[in-house]
Amino acid sequence: MLTSQRKQLILEALKRDGQVIAKTLSTEFDVSEDTVRRDLRELAAEGQLQRVHGGALPASPAAVDFAGRERIESASKAAIGRAAAGMIAHGQIAFIDGGTTAVQLARHLPRDLRATIVTHSPSIAVELAEHTELEIIMIGGRLFRHSMVNVGAAAIEALSHIRADFYFMGVTGVHPQAGLSTGDMEEAYVKRALAEHAAETVVLASAEKLNAASAYKIADVSAASTIVVERTTPEALTVPFEALGITILRA
Template identity: 50%
Template sequence: MLPAERRDFLLARLRDEGKIVAKDIAWELGIAEDNIRRDLRDLAAAGLLQRVYGGALPMAPAAADYATRIDVAPESKRRVAAAAAGLIRQGSTVLLDGGTTALAVVEALPADLEATIVTHSVTVAAALVTHPSVEVLVLGGRLFKHSAVTSGAATAEAARGVHADVFLLGVTGVHRQAGLTTGDSDEAAMKRTLASRAAETYVMASAEKIGVASPYVVLPLAEVSGVITDVAEDVPDLAGLSVPIIRTP
């Protein structure tokens, strides 16, 4: 099998099974495992999969930049956002992550909601300007333009002064083995800091985020209160998650 044919085979196996185990493929094809690992490196460099220890997982489409993500699964995000907004109680303090699903949460908030929303997202903060009764606290710091959020030491220090009831977390990948992942190490660290400041953390996971992975782990699935999604119950990638699933209406 030529190298190009082998890579096509690997991508087809990834689509069919949702993962690649390098040693199993090497045994199946009767070639050295190093050849498979080299193929996986090349495919990962081309943005076609996410390498993990021992093999590969599907690449998360949600890892694209903010402008590109706006057009990814908008209806799914609106359904997830509506369910997430329903978790916000009157008088509560909420940490709201950045991203396009978080922005959809703002659109789903009831007009009579009285709450405090703390965010490191400049787009979320701007969208909340017109809400009549939500107090807004913006965490300052270095602007990470890829996701339109602040991050770094100043943002983390500001977050340590917050005690929130709930954190609505956005990630780019939700996978039963890789956990909750995102595409930038500093952003992953910021999300962990925010999660540590809330009594409960819920993951907002529209359809394109289930069963895929990005390079940097945010949290293990066991450390969140639930995953909010509109993915059908019989989807294998969802059935394997060891965390409560909150269904959209």
């Protein structure tokens, strides 16, 4: 069997089963595990999958930069943002993450909402500048341009003094076993700290992020109390999370 044929079969198995095991593939293809691991390394380098111990998971496609993601059709993101915005009540404190779906959340907050929004995203702060009833707290740090958020020790130190009712988290991967993940290590640290200082973490996840993984783990999926998804998301993608006791909110 040619290398290209093996790689295509690996990708088909990932799409069908949601994961592949190197040992199983070596038996199926009648090649060594070293050969399979080389195939997986090359596919990972192409962004086709995410390697994990013993095999691989689907790679998150959410890897384009912030400006690129803003140009992507946003009807589903707007619906997710609208549903998440409705969760914030008067008098509450909410952390809002960066990202284009989080921007949609900010756009759907009622103008008369009296609450405190804490964010490390300049985009979110600017979006809410004219919401005069909101108290806006900006968390500083080094600007990570890919996601337009502030990261680093300064950001973690600043948010450590705040306790929020909600944290609305953006991710690039949500997987029952691999957990919540993103593509940058420093961003993962900040997201983890935000989750630890919120009573509830709500994950904003379009369908392509479900059952996918990125390189840097934020937390186990159980850190999320709710996952907000598109209304049309197949039940097969959400059932594993519901089985773990996580609420699925369809937008």
